[in-house]
Amino acid sequence: xxxxxxxxxxxxxxxxxxxxxxxxxxxxxxxxxxxxxxxxxxxxxxxxxxxxxxxxxxxxxxxxxxxxxxxxxxxxxxxxxxxxxxxxxxxxxxxxxxxxxxxxxxxxxxxxxxxxxxxxxxxxxxxxxxxxxxxxxxxxxxxxxxxxxxxxxxxxxxxxxxxxxxxxxxxxxxxxxxxxxxxxxxxxxxxxxxxxxxxxxxxxxxxxxxxxxxxxxxxxxxxxxxxxxxxxxxxxxxxxx
Amino acid sequence: xxxxxxxxxxxxxxxxxxxxxxxxxxxxxxxxxxxxxxxxxxxxxxxxxxxxxxxxxxxxxxxxxxxxxxxxxxxxxxxxxxxxxxxxxxxxxxxxxxxxxxxxxxxxxxxxxxxxxxxxxxxxxxxxxxxxxxxxxxxxxxxxxxxxxxxxxxxxxxxxxxxxxxxxxxxxxxxxxxxxxxxxxxxxxxxxxxxxxxxxxxxxxxxxxxxxxxxxxxxxxxxxxxxxxxxxxxxxxxxxx
Numbered sequence: 001x002x003x004x005x006x007x008x009x010x011x012x013x014x015x016x017x018x019x020x021x022x023x024x025x026x027x028x029x030x031x032x033x034x035x036x037x038x039x040x041x042x043x044x045x046x047x048x049x050x051x052x053x054x055x056x057x058x059x060x061x062x063x064x065x066x067x068x069x070x071x072x073x074x075x076x077x078x079x080x081x082x083x084x085x086x087x088x089x090x091x092x093x094x095x096x097x098x099x100x101x102x103x104x105x106x107x108x109x110x111x112x113x114x115x116x117x118x119x120x121x122x123x124x125x126x127x128x129x130x131x132x133x134x135x136x137x138x139x140x141x142x143x144x145x146x147x148x149x150x151x152x153x154x155x156x157x158x159x160x161x162x163x164x165x166x167x168x169x170x171x172x173x174x175x176x177x178x179x180x181x182x183x184x185x186x187x188x189x190x191x192x193x194x195x196x197x198x199x200x201x202x203x204x205x206x207x208x209x210x211x212x213x214x215x216x217x218x219x220x221x222x223x224x225x226x227x228x229x230x231x232x233x234x235x236x237x238x239x240x241x
Numbered sequence: 242x243x244x245x246x247x248x249x250x251x252x253x254x255x256x257x258x259x260x261x262x263x264x265x266x267x268x269x270x271x272x273x274x275x276x277x278x279x280x281x282x283x284x285x286x287x288x289x290x291x292x293x294x295x296x297x298x299x300x301x302x303x304x305x306x307x308x309x310x311x312x313x314x315x316x317x318x319x320x321x322x323x324x325x326x327x328x329x330x331x332x333x334x335x336x337x338x339x340x341x342x343x344x345x346x347x348x349x350x351x352x353x354x355x356x357x358x359x360x361x362x363x364x365x366x367x368x369x370x371x372x373x374x375x376x377x378x379x380x381x382x383x384x385x386x387x388x389x390x391x392x393x394x395x396x397x398x399x400x401x402x403x404x405x406x407x408x409x410x411x412x413x414x415x416x417x418x419x420x421x422x423x424x425x426x427x428x429x430x431x432x433x434x435x436x437x438x439x440x441x442x443x444x445x446x447x448x449x450x451x452x453x454x455x456x457x458x459x460x461x462x463x464x465x466x467x468x469x470x471x472x473x474x475x476x477x478x479x480x481x482x
Contacts (some may be wrong), residue, residue: 050258087309182449184449186442195436198451199425205453206453207446207450207451207452207453208423208425208449208450208451209449209450209451210439210448210450210451211448212445212446212448212451
């Protein structure tokens, strides 16, 4: 994990960009920490959606909520073929990014490498995963194989996209508590595919929260509640759940 | 509304039983109010599930939460063929109670008469409906025709039971904000029927919360959250949402 920017504090949250090397790939990311470092090792991994990037508006909001209200650090990575993984002037191409068979395995390896480095730096504490849409395409295969992740927020995805076979294979292996968001009128992910994915997840402690509206119409109040949910597990030993 | 017991305070909530006459039926009910009467007219109508009665454990819990934490009064009625509508020693027979064509219309009239009387007594304020399972069988046809009801909690029901035709007819007429609970492993209401009922409800501001477990396994924390949801609408003008 090589820092590429100086730590900068905005709205009581410290933000630092980094790069790390994983299997020959250069992986761009951001670390957010509470301004007053708690050094408690609590960490959330934030996966952005297709066409977005590691510092897209709602990822930044989630990172700041977690840091400010709950003392939880976060890291976000640019997803495959997104953000700073692109050449200057190039636009994200979701289809191309996920077309390769190895895309899922690669991004899982990237997240695990980032988690290793982050824990070396922050200390070892409870870890959560938060990611909707493409964030769930990355997150389910990751959480399935990563025992350090104790709680997850998924959603806006189904057995649908270019890694649907990997989702089918890994969803039953997810066993941590999770919340799954579904947009009832999702114009991208057919409702039935989303319900099937939720059903397939192996966790006993899982809840589906479905709201009206299109794919991208998740209200900010709902986003905020997902961070409270995540924090309730990551901070459970402090009685703040 | 004739009081049949003296007001009794338990755990800071005042409870009084009553009977009212509606179209020749004697309707038994309970009124709960905060010990220190707020006289704000805020009111919740609580519909119990099949085989239960107006003072069943979770209805009492909901009434006390609403009164103590949010200053909201509640009334519960015994449903058709349930509770004190039965002869001494008789057991509730859900199938028999809902077998008659007029059962739905009758219970809707009973609720509206109780609401009239309660508002005469408490004053006019925002009204919510809360009812799961049979509470939803009563509640959807009621909320569909009762403009005084501004928010609802439904769930554990689908296009399934003996009044499914009435549910089909009235669900699209429900337009208030609502939350709908669904038990993913419900052994009584097939999941697909529940999803269809949720889908048919006419409200734009509606959310489905699905949890793992059988029909009756709704956790108390989820029950508590439904009262916070209801209160957030009934108390919205006070900025307590």
